[in-house]
Amino acid sequence: MERIFEVLKKPAVYYSLLIAVLAVVGGAAWAVYQTQIPPEQPINFPHNIHVGLQMQCLYCHPGAWRQASAGLPTQDKCWACHQQLKKYSDPAAIVPLEEWPVELQKLAGYVERNEPIPWVPVAIVPDHVHFNHRPHIAAELACQDCHGDMSKVTVAENPQTMNMGWCITCHQKKTVDDPEKREKLISCETCHY
Ligand code: HEC
Ligand code: HEC
Ligand code: HEC
Ligand code: HEC
Ligand code: HEC
Structure with a gap:
């Protein structure tokens, strides 16, 4: 949580979030919504589309099964699939880069610059807490029990304060x-x- 608060304290992020919130809730209940607002991400990654395509959580977050930390996918993992999507790679159907959806242009940029995507964590506990995914998955809890239904969200948000x-x-x-x-x-x- 502390890291999220650090992010929220940065004025630029704070004000853009504030404006977004005011637009959504008309200024009401700001205090209630404050902690629920997902931080701005470098790419608006749509969980709903990918989970809707039957992609497994563990394909992108393999660590949740074996170790403490679930891990986040690299740009190469995204690209391995995206560069094969027909409309972007098939010469007959090819769509020029400037006509790609903006978020995919951003992805292409990270790949071209060979630069890791700086995802902002949302599900996080402080360093003095020992959390390990492994015993929880072994006890047959589902991702959804703690992270909510990711097939309904675009950018990840924390459904409950951890x-x-x-x-x-x-x-x-x-x-x-x-x-x-x-x-x-x-x-x-x-x-x-
Ligand atoms: C196994 C294949 C696969 C992987 C891996 C994958 N995607 Fe996708 N993604 C798709 C498909 C299929 C679509 C829907 C088709 C489309 O919009 O091009 C999609 C859609 C998207 C969209 C929405 C595009 C739009 O139309 O607005 C974004 C953004 C995106 N992906 C980003 C990512 C990022 C970032 C990663 C890595 C974290 C990633 N994808 C990993 C297959 C994949
Ligand atoms: C195609 C890759 C992909 C798939 C499939 C996927 N995720 Fe993600 N997930 C990401 C990316 C990229 C992020 C970082 C961006 C964000 O936080 O929105 C992320 C972030 C998250 C976060 C927040 C992590 C943090 O940094 O705090 C959670 C929780 C999460 N995913 C859970 C799930 C669950 C549960 C599923 C299956 C229902 C799932 N994801 C499927 C790519 C994926
Ligand atoms: C018992 C509750 C619980 C379950 C079940 C659970 N998580 Fe988590 N998850 C957490 C907590 C707590 C954190 C924050 C961990 C931290 O800060 O060290 C977290 C963090 C994450 C993150 C952030 C990045 C990281 O590496 O820590 C991702 C991604 C994630 N979980 C995905 C998943 C997926 C996928 C599943 C299912 C296979 C899952 N989680 C099951 C509680 C849970
Ligand atoms: C099942 C896990 C769990 C157990 C058991 C647990 N804690 Fe915690 N504790 C947490 C988590 C997660 C946080 C961080 C989030 C928060 O501050 O609530 C935390 C935070 C704290 C903090 C810091 C609060 C702050 O404001 O930063 C203290 C002090 C603390 N715990 C003391 C204890 C004591 C004493 C016990 C035994 C009676 C205990 N905890 C048992 C999970 C646990
Ligand atoms: C949705 C239920 C649920 C939540 C939420 C949850 N846990 Fe757990 N936790 C479990 C279960 C079930 C086990 C496995 C118990 C067993 O051994 O059968 C477990 C086991 C653990 C263990 C391993 C204990 C051992 O055997 O050594 C730790 C550590 C732990 N949890 C920490 C946490 C912390 C920290 C949080 C909050 C950030 C958390 N858990 C949230 C259900 C939960």
């Missing part, structure tokens, strides 16, 4: 029949070193 109460509430709920496990899952050292 605070201590959120973690502990679920840990309690999942261990009603297992006091021993509960003790472990709600003890400070499990989540804080």
Whole structure:
């Protein structure tokens, strides 16, 4: 969260977000919406289109299965697929770069400059918290249980504040029949070193 607040504190980002919010909610409930507003991303990546095409979450976020951090895709991963899309590569159907959708022109720019896409994190806990995807996936939780329905969003947003109460509430709920496990899952050292 702290990193998001740092981003929100940068005046340019703050004001463009503020304007966007005012446009959407007509100035009402700013305080309520403030923490729900996704940060501006270098490319407006549409989750809805890609998830709608049946792409697996793990194809782009493979770490969620094996390690602590889920990871974000590189420009090469995007390009490996996008450069093969017929309308952009087939000489008969070819669409010149300047007529591509703007967000794809941005993608082409990162690829050409061989520059990593500086995605801005939205799902994040502070450094003093130990979160690991692996035991959660092993316990058969779905991505959606914590990240919401990504097939409905364009730019990723955090559906809930990932605070201590959120973690502990679920840990309690999942261990009603297992006091021993509960003790472990709600003890400070499990989540804080
Ligand atoms: C496995 C294939 C595949 C991968 C990987 C992929 N995309 Fe796509 N993407 C598509 C397809 C198919 C469409 C829909 C067709 C279109 O609009 O060209 C699409 C659409 C888009 C659009 C919307 C274009 C528009 O019409 O406005 C953007 C932006 C985009 N992708 C960016 C990305 C980025 C950034 C990545 C990497 C994080 C990525 N894509 C990874 C296949 C892929
Ligand atoms: C084609 C690649 C692709 C697929 C498929 C995909 N994502 Fe993503 N995801 C991205 C990119 C690129 C970002 C960074 C941009 C953003 O935050 O919107 C991202 C961001 C996220 C974030 C926020 C990460 C952060 O930095 O805080 C979450 C959570 C997430 N995705 C979950 C999912 C889930 C769950 C699915 C499956 C339902 C999924 N994604 C499918 C490419 C993908
Ligand atoms: C038990 C809740 C939970 C589940 C289930 C879960 N996540 Fe996460 N996810 C988190 C938390 C908490 C963070 C923030 C982690 C951090 O800051 O270290 C996160 C961060 C992320 C990120 C940001 C980038 C990164 O590397 O940390 C992505 C992408 C992501 N998750 C994708 C997924 C995908 C895909 C799945 C399903 C395979 C999934 N998550 C399942 C809670 C969850
Ligand atoms: C939606 C429910 C849910 C949420 C939310 C959730 N967890 Fe968990 N967590 C679980 C389950 C289920 C397990 C696996 C318990 C088991 O071993 O069977 C687990 C296991 C863990 C473990 C591994 C404990 C061990 O065995 O060593 C850690 C660490 C952990 N969670 C931290 C967190 C943190 C930090 C957060 C919040 C950022 C969080 N969890 C949010 C359900 C959740
Ligand atoms: C299941 C995981 C989990 C357990 C168990 C847990 N915490 Fe936390 N804790 C978090 C997360 C996530 C945050 C960061 C988000 C927040 O501040 O709510 C946090 C934040 C904190 C903070 C910093 C608050 C701040 O304002 O920055 C303190 C202090 C703290 N925890 C103490 C404890 C103590 C003491 C215990 C044992 C009684 C404990 N925690 C058990 C997940 C956990």
